[in-house]
Amino acid sequence: MSKPVIATTSLAGCFGCHMSILDIDEKILDLIELVEFNKSPIDDIKHFTKQCDIGLIEGGCCNSENIHVLREFREHCKILVSVGECAIMGGLPAFRNGIPVKECLREAYLLSPSVQANHEYIIPNDEDIPMILDKVYPCHEIVKIDYFLPGCPPRAELIWEALVALIKNRPMDLPYEVIKFD
Amino acid sequence: MNQKIIIEPVTRVEGHGKVTIHLDEEGNVARTRLHIVEFRGFERFVQGRPYWEMPVLVQRLCGICPVSHHLAAAKALDVIVGAGTGDGLTPTGEKMRRLMHYGQIFQSHTLHFFHLASPDLLFGIDADPAIRNIIGVALKHKDLAVQGVMMRKFGQEIIKATAGKKIHGTGAIPGGINKHLSPEERDMFLHGPDPLNIDKMIEWSVAAVDFFKSYHKKNKDLIDNFSVFPSNHLSLVRKDGALDLYHGVLRAVDANGKKILNDVDYQDYLKYIDEEVRSWSYMKFPYLKHLGKENGWYTVGPLARLNTCDFIPTPLAQKEFEEFKAYTNGKPNNMSMHMHWARLIEVLHAAEMMKELLNDPDLLEGELVVKGKKQYEGIGLIEAPRGTLFHHYRINENDQVVMANLIVSTTNNNQPMNNAVNVVAKKMMTGKKEITEGMKNAVEVAIRAYDPCLSCATHALGKMPLALYLYDKDENLIDEFISQ
Numbered sequence: 054m055s056k057p058v059i060a061t062t063s064l065a066g067c068f069g070c071h072m073s074i075l076d077i078d079e080k081i082l083d084l085i086e087l088v089e090f091n092k093s094p095i096d097d098i099k100h101f102t103k104q105c106d107i108g109l110i111e112g113g114c115c116n117s118e119n120i121h122v123l124r125e126f127r128e129h130c131k132i133l134v135s136v137g138e139c140a141i142m143g144g145l146p147a148f149r150n151g152i153p154v155k156e157c158l159r160e161a162y163l164l165s166p167s168v169q170a171n172h173e174y175i176i177p178n179d180e181d182i183p184m185i186l187d188k189v190y191p192c193h194e195i196v197k198i199d200y201f202l203p204g205c206p207p208r209a210e211l212i213w214e215a216l217v218a219l220i221k222n223r224p225m226d227l228p229y230e231v232i233k234f235d
Numbered sequence: 236m237n238q239k240i241i242i243e244p245v246t247r248v249e250g251h252g253k254v255t256i257h258l259d260e261e262g263n264v265a266r267t268r269l270h271i272v273e274f275r276g277f278e279r280f281v282q283g284r285p286y287w288e289m290p291v292l293v294q295r296l297c298g299i300c301p302v303s304h305h306l307a308a309a310k311a312l313d314v315i316v317g318a319g320t321g322d323g324l325t326p327t328g329e330k331m332r333r334l335m336h337y338g339q340i341f342q343s344h345t346l347h348f349f350h351l352a353s354p355d356l357l358f359g360i361d362a363d364p365a366i367r368n369i370i371g372v373a374l375k376h377k378d379l380a381v382q383g384v385m386m387r388k389f390g391q392e393i394i395k396a397t398a399g400k401k402i403h404g405t406g407a408i409p410g411g412i413n414k415h416l417s418p419e420e421r422d423m424f425l426h427g428p429d430p431l432n433i434d435k436m437i438e439w440s441v442a443a444v445d446f447f448k449s450y451h452k453k454n455k456d457l458i459d460n461f462s463v464f465p466s467n468h469l470s471l472v473r474k475d476g477a478l479d480l481y482h483g484v485l486r487a488v489d490a491n492g493k494k495i496l497n498d499v500d501y502q503d504y505l506k507y508i509d510e511e512v513r514s515w516s517y518m519k520f521p522y523l524k525h526l527g528k529e530n531g532w533y534t535v536g537p538l539a540r541l542n543t544c545d546f547i548p549t550p551l552a553q554k555e556f557e558e559f560k561a562y563t564n565g566k567p568n569n570m571s572m573h574m575h576w577a578r579l580i581e582v583l584h585a586a587e588m589m590k591e592l593l594n595d596p597d598l599l600e601g602e603l604v605v606k607g608k609k610q611y612e613g614i615g616l617i618e619a620p621r622g623t624l625f626h627h628y629r630i631n632e633n634d635q636v637v638m639a640n641l642i643v644s645t646t647n648n649n650q651p652m653n654n655a656v657n658v659v660a661k662k663m664m665t666g667k668k669e670i671t672e673g674m675k676n677a678v679e680v681a682i683r684a685y686d687p688c689l690s691c692a693t694h695a696l697g698k699m700p701l702a703l704y705l706y707d708k709d710e711n712l713i714d715e716f717i718s719q
């Protein structure tokens with residue numbers, strides 16, 4: 054039997070969730086034996102090399118490219134998992150929801166105390182950089198998500214348990230303490 | 236024919252990045268750009284939040300070195316709660332934070348070296364990307380992979396013991412720290428079963444430096460000539476000129492070693508540093524004001540730190556430092572690939588520092604927090620693994636943040652990374668009709684030397700995807716090259 058294929062991506066996340074995957078430490082070597090990695094962790098490339106069994110999503114959607122990547126993942130992954138608070142609810146980046154994007158840009162590029170020489174009032178805007186969305190969207194508002202792993206980041210043990218359960222197709226044994234936000 | 240090549244790697248900190256390369260009629264590289272394509276809006280959305288939330292909030296910008304943001308914010312808030320500008324904390328407060336920080340440097344640098352840099356070194360820059368990753372390392376060089384995993388684990392455990400949690404901890408609070416180290420924790424770190432004890436970590440750190448040095452001997456051309464350009468260098472240094480990653484004064488030297496910023500107080504950073512905004516990147520371009528936008532840009536990070544400091548205050552790292560300095564006759568080192576060497580010397584220094592701190596009784600008892608007269612503005616600086624990190628906050632009478640300004644390490648390296656891309660693209664692509672896997676990875680390798688957070692994480696789990704697009708002079712897509 055061929056190994057299950059896993060893809061992961063970071064959208065508007067901080068990479069903490071990916072780091073938490075690494076925090077399974079020695080078990081990462083077992084994981085490498087157990088599964089095959091496809092696109093990981095981030096892919097804005099247009100083509101997956103194959104259909105994947107499990108897609109892990111870190112981060113919500115804050116720009117047009119995030120939406121594109123998320124849809125790609127839905128298309129190519131049998132099971133899609135929102136990993137961490139950002140994917141589930143938008144997380145810290147969603148603090149900007151409710152504030153017009155323009156105000157955020159103005160603050161960073163025009164009002165910051167260390168842009169005193171921006172006399173031309175430049176705000177980044179170029180065909181080579183993607184559009185920022187009006188707000189940060191949790192993943193399940195864009196595509197169907199099958200599972201949610203809470204935490205910021207979810208603990209390494211939780212990620213490990215969940216992965217093994219999905220790979221081996223058995224129920225997850227998740228004690229109450231690990232299913233929590235902080 | 237005018238051509239435009241786009242490389243889309245994924246570089247961290249502000250999110251994704253991509254590279255565009257424009258060729259002129261003769262096929263020579265006319266212009267290169269590293270675009271950072273993500274924007275968070277942090278400066279605006281923290282306004283109105285209570286100031287004490289900052290150390291736990293801001294670290295969620297970057298989960299790769301959250302401790303750096305955690306501590307830079309805490310240091311800025313020390314000023315706000317009247318606890319002084321870095322040396323006003325209790326011995327316990329300062330030493331616990333230092334231990335947390337050196338744990339962070341240790342884990343982040345080892346992650347970079349073992350998970351990210353070693354695949355290029357072990358398999359070669361133009362090796363098949365299918366094996367040129369940490370999984371390839373784990374399969375072919377299991378011992379090395381295990382070392383990398385265990386060293387990172389040790390650093391993460393130190394962070395957990397000081398910050399409460401491996402990622403996004405809560406240990407540092409305005410004016411100090413919220414816990415002591417327990418004697419059990421200390422004993423584990425000092426004398427735990429192999430390999431998870433500090434002596435083994437020091438031994439492995441020495442071995443890592445040696446690994447690089449012997450690699451260097453065999454691959455002089457790559458390491459010495461791959462990406463070289465004159466740069467200014469900036470970092471914190473201790474008041475006496477020693478390497479200090481937690482606190483100090485700001486120093487900058489030019490490409491020849493002349494001091495261009497002479498040990499100034501970072502509370503005045505706005506006097507010396509400004510940022511340029513360019514329309515094609517969400518990441519700003521910092522520069523030293525008195526030298527201007529053209530000439531004032533600088534490099535930060537391990538290489539810059541070893542270029543600015545006078546010595547390293549731990550014996551084993553100092554020995555390596557002397558050898559490192561001798562290689563360029565004491566002059567600043569402007570070879571991008573030597574960043575790896577500098578980084579490993581810092582790994583060794585961090586291990587030695589952790590040992591010194593773990594043996595310090597102040598960690599186990601003593602006052603945790605100091606408070607003084609409240610201020611309305613505070614600036615915190617720290618040497619994050621990737622370089623100098625600036626946090627600046629203003630608050631109002633209700634303790635709400637009214638202004639936040641961050642200059643993160645990778646932003647400080649914006650211009651140098653752009654230059655490295657330019658130098659390598661010119662060298663590899665001039666007059667070439669076709670883009671090969673090797674050329675494409677060469678551009679990545681140049682960016683990767685600076686360890687922008689994203690690339691580090693990207694490689695950690697396998698591959699750094701990269702897409703190149705060739706455009707004709709009318710910007711029509713004529714060729715597409717995508718790595719898997």
Ligand code: SF4
Pocket residue numbers: 065066067068069070111112136137138139140144145204205206207295296298
């Ligand atoms: S959930 Fe937390 S750790 Fe994960 S990406 Fe978001 S902020 Fe980072």
